[in-house]
Amino acid sequence: MEKLKKNSIAKNITHLFYSTALSSVLNATALIVLANYLKSYDYGMFSVVLAFAMIMGYFTDAGLSTIVLREGSKKDMDLSILISSYVKMRMVLLVATFICGFVVIHISNSGNKELIQTAYYLIIPMVLGIALQSIGTTFFQMIEKMQYNGMIRIISSVCLVLTLTVGIHFSLKPLIITTLYGLSYFAGGVFGVYLVSRNVYIRFKGKFHKGLLQNLGSFTLGGLLFVMLPHIGPLVLEKTITLEEVALFAVAYRIPQALQQIPFIIAGAYYPVLFRAFNNNLLDDHLRYNITLIKIMTLVGMAMTIPFYYMSNVVIDLLFGDKWIHASFPLKILSLMLTLQAINIALADGLTTKGLQSLRTIVQSIAVISGFFLYLFLSRLFGVTGAAFAGVMIEGTALIGFWIYNPNRWIIAKKAIYPYLSFFIICLGGIEFFLDSHPFLAVVFNFLLLTLVLFIDKEFKNIIYEFIKVRGIGYKWKTKKSQGV
16 A cells, blocks of 8 residues: 655644644534523533443543554554454444443433433434544544544544534434434534545454454543543532533533544644654653643643633623533533643653553543543532632542652753743632733733743744744644654
8 A cells, every 4th residue: 555645743733733623613603502592401412422422432532542552553554454443343342332332221221211212313323423533533643644533623623513413403302403413413524434445445244353452442441531531620510510500511612622622633734653662762852841731731721711710600601601601610521621731632642652551541440430420529519600610620630640650750841831820820810810900901910921821932932933934824843753654
């Protein structure tokens, strides 16, 4: 097979940025329209079922996508055999997921037939679509051609907006609207597999790549725990507060959850590069890339936190309307998650790409277990506000764990985590103290201070200088050494 030419990191980030930005806007628009169309009870039930769907969607992958990236970074890999093996394993996992998932749903919600019916209508098309989309996005991430990942995301999001618009225009029942939501994911999945089939031959008969089974258990558990973190909230809260209150939490949580895709843009571009550096024993390159990734991710997380922290009332009222205004304070609290999540993604990817997936899994296990109890106790004591604080505390716990287990923790702390977080905490607290009654000015002033970091940090100054000097409109953050040649 002819070797596919890879994009630069900068080019991949660009492709992922515009596609993720567009798809995120479309998805957010769809959820806003849906929240205004459905009653709070129906939206709360939808949020619970959606959490089940996302967790089941992960089970169709079970950590295989990360293993495919690892195997695909090795020299002389037959991509046809690798992807064919991947597809076959995904199909087996899909069937097993449907059987086990619906058994769990029936057992845990035996007294709520309406929720069970909603689960069937949403989960079957949505989970199948997630599985098919993941096949496409994993393949194009592996060959570092992220423009195709963008196309898959955009097609899925456009289908989501169109189907929901048609459904709401004709005043269809919530159950049918839920089905249309799932079918949009399926449409994106079919398109993704079609793109893959144009680039590599998928063979259902033939040799199986046994490398996919290496450390599968650790990757499966670690990936499951990572997927569960954003969804344990609605699943636990359903048992401790009313569905109307769950809906309030879901509205507040949906914004940072959607924006989490932005740091994943950068992480997705760096992931195969980090794997390649480590697999070619370029450990200094790996550490350098990881520190740069942490810095960029931290800045991106801070930039996302700022407007929602100071202007949560305005955002909720503008996007969802006055009837959801009680979700504004939980949103302010949950906005802090955006910074912590961004750092956690970079730290966790650093562990995985160095063959330390088991340590990542341990940290995620601790975060999920602590999260269950934090959501349980804080929501019972303080309702939706307690649940929001629980979400932030979970991410803080994970950050400490990922940092402790990193062999280069002191270098990383000195060069990235400590200076950046200290700067942000001081700015956030100080600006709120003086400009609490002027949220717009607080946002502007905090962004100005954040911009200074780009000129204070020596590495960022060099990147900006080279960006202007070498290419003017684009800088390739990729060296020949990282190519392994």
